[in-house]
Amino acid sequence: MLSPERLALPDYEYLAQRHVLTYMEDAVCQLLENKEDISQYGIARFFTEYFNSVCQGTHILFREFSFIQATPHNRASFLRAFWRCFRTVGKNGDLLTMREYHCLLQLLCPDFPLELTQKAARIVLMDDAMDCLMSFSDFLFAFQIQFYYSEFLESVAAIYQDLLAGKNPNTVIVPTSSSGQHRQRPALGEASTLEGVEASLFYQCLENLCDRHKYSCPPPALVKEVLSNVQRLTFYGFLVALSKHHGINQALGALPDKGDLMHDPAMDEELERLLAQVPGLVNSATANPEAGCLPSRTPPRVGSPWRPLHHARKVDAESDGSTEETDESET
């Protein structure tokens, strides 16, 4: 309560900016909704539980999407919950389609919009072949960027389009939801002989954006780091780089590092306990308690042949910016 910013703002704005109001409103709303049940065990108890669960990040489970995306904390909590609940799916080695991931998301949030899942899949699949299979980690990290920074990415897309069109982005940035604009492969049909935009110019615009942006943005230093490696890059190249950047992941704080993604000893322990309870399977469950003894599934089916190729392409796009499409786009 005594942070210095507090003095810079009127109380109400401060509370609003810190989303305290959101939670207070929601708490009252929840109270209203379940007033019979809650009145049985005390309103003080309810508020305690409510704010505890907010702290633990369990308050977003099975809530409506409008609430889940309402605050950065909620988003991070949702990402974490998703990871924790479906880590086992990834561990099992299943490659799933965008729709199936969407279904998993809907298990946690019944009205989760398909559009967001599609966008996340587009990051993984580089905007093509939307019904391809994706690995859990690829999807999760892409989804993290898309979900957590969705407003920021909208603005970035607008900037990117403007840069491609050769406009001066600083004058025209309107962070509206211009979804759909960025869906066209930018390189096609544009006057530029090179794919994408120049990284340094792009960064300037983004820095500008981060300063003014009221929604959460990735730390500018890290954005700079991402952009400093390359000369030119495309929009999706940028998003892929963002999603792969472990610093950004750390800054976001919802998910563990990629290497530890499948690692959650507490939950594994819990799972073993649950498996032991599977009716009629006590023996077999205790016989092979190791998680490593999973019945072997047919791993990568369609995915495996093209997957490495695809990654290679991404790397190409990142590293030198020049592409195989150079020759065809002379106008």
Next chain:
Amino acid sequence: MIPGKYRSVSGRAANNVNCGLHLVIQTSSLPEKSKVEFKLNKETPSFSGRLLQHDLERNYSSRQGDGRVISPSPRNKSSCISSTTNVTELCGLEMKTTMSSLSAFGDSSIQTPSKSRIRQGCHSAGPNVSGDHINLASSSMPSFPILQRSSEEKILYSDRLTLERQKLTVCPIIDGEEHLRLLNFQHNFITRIQNISNLQRLIFLDLYDNQIEEISGLSTLRSLRVLLLGKNRIKKISNLENLKSLDVLDLHGNQITKIENVSHLCDLRVLNLARNLLSHVDNLNGLDSLTELNLRHNQITFVRDVDNLPCLQRLFLSFNNISTFESVCCLADSSSLSDITFDGNPIAQESWYKHTILQNMMQLRQLDMKRVTEEERRMASIVAKKEEEKKRESHKQSLLKEKKRLTINNVARKWDLQQHRIPNIAPNQDRKVSDSPQDPSQLHGSTVSAFPEETGSLDSGLTSALQGLSVTDTHLVEVDGDTLSLYGSGALESLDRNWSVQTAGMVTTVSFTFIEFDEIVQVLPKLKIKFPNSLHLKFKETNLVMLQQFNALAQLRHVDQLTIDPQGNPVVNFTLWKYYVLFRLSHFSMQKINGTEVTQNDMIMAERLFGILAHVASSELPQYRLISILGDARKKQFRYLLETKGKKPGLVNEENSDSKRLVGENTNRATLNYTTRDFYNERLEEIKEKKKFCKMYMEDLVKEATEINMKNEALQKLWPQMFIELVRDAVIEIRNKSSYMKLCLQQITDQK
């Protein structure tokens, strides 16, 4: 005469004769001929052998017995002549000269033996021609022998001539025998009928067992009444135009493929076409006197025109290829037919054979040589009635089936429209059908495309009868054994119906087709109560797209099997759907999913994949949320119960405890439930309203709080200064002690 001998022969005859030729010459029309007599005075040693040969064809069917044959032994004793009669029958010719009509046909020979003048027979009677008697000399014509008989022979047998087994290859020229009435060429090698055109009084011509390939040379024999051409090589019936008096025509054992050129034979009474190559029977017009038609041992598949034979009494169709009654149905229209045989045909093997024949041919007196009894007739009519009923039933069935098919088709079309699968063509088609219900081809055409294999059997009358239905029906409910099938969302209303306890108890499989899953979810509580034994659920075209939709099934009592057809259920394309079902519905311990047995490994896998989700859902959810979510589920169950409370108060309690048990069974996954899209949106609206209210409320609250806070802060800021000022004022006031005292005292006194 040697009666004994003949008796024995006649005994044979009784066995052998049965049919072939049954000739009655009406002497009334031929008075002068009736004087002809012959004596059976010459026995040939080869008699029996020949008999067998000659009657080969008849022997075949001798087993059949023949009611018409005179029972021989008692009668033979009485009369020699009757024996003779029988002997003549042996050779296939029963020549009876009956003055009377045909009325007592079968027995006439016995009843009026005295009247009958039976004349020769072919072989046994008559002169045995031999070299002694007959001089076959080569004439001036190189190739034809000329026959001349001695004068005493001529006198003795003036009207008949027998030339059998003479190894003749051609017909000899017969001179000076113009009054011959009977000519016999049996068992020769004659290839062509020749040199007999001068015998214009000939009545009887026997060419049995020769090598004749064509009927010819007969055009002048206008008196001919009996023509025997059995066992030759004739391929075609022809050149009979002038034989208008023909009474008996025997063509058995030839190679005839077609009945033709006989329509002018209006006096013909016996026609034998057995052992030919006929494939069918027709062209029988004009044979107005035909009473017996023998068609055994052909390849006949169908019979026509028989109803145009006004006198036909006996028809022998044994050993042909008739397999349906329809192919011989014209027989039913013949009023004269009294005796028929079908043995040796495929049709005779059928179970319906006898009663169908009897039912359709009431006039029949004998079938396959057995007398038709009243009892059999009665049986036949009963069976036929049953058959009719069965037919009607099956017609009704097929009608229902067709109705069902059309309805399903219609529902499917509606569903497709609803799912926007068919863009622009479908509505057009739909409109056309509903606009022009009297255009069957349109409807028919549209159904053909969907179910090509079924429409073939459909007659157009049926279609037209069904049209109205297909247009109006939008749903279909069907109970077939233990399966309840629901097509179209309207069918869900049927769950409100009062199902009989028996039906409801029997139904173990419920299948949903063309129904939105969200709509099904709403009736699941009803399903649970109305069909408590349902164990197997089938979904096809129900728009199952999300894993969470399976949550809704958890509220059922028990599910053993689940079948989700990939058609119209995209969720089945997911890798994880089966495991999710197993996980979420683990309290049912399901046996089969989509027909595949559930294994232990599947169960473990399901738990591994989703166990944590359940754990997180149950252990990490704040208590108030847990209560509210579980409460929702419970409330949902109560909602329906409240609706039906009035009717079954007892059930509510049971259900109540049931739902509690159910919830208790898997609390950790009861939090995973499914609310249908509509209901969920409703709830979101509700939440929005509440949120709006809360927002305003909080805004006011916070504003008030911040205002208070601001005032407080302002006060805090001012307070030190204020305090100092206050103190200063007080100090100034008491600085002059004496005057202050005075003032105080003054105030006290003033108060009093």
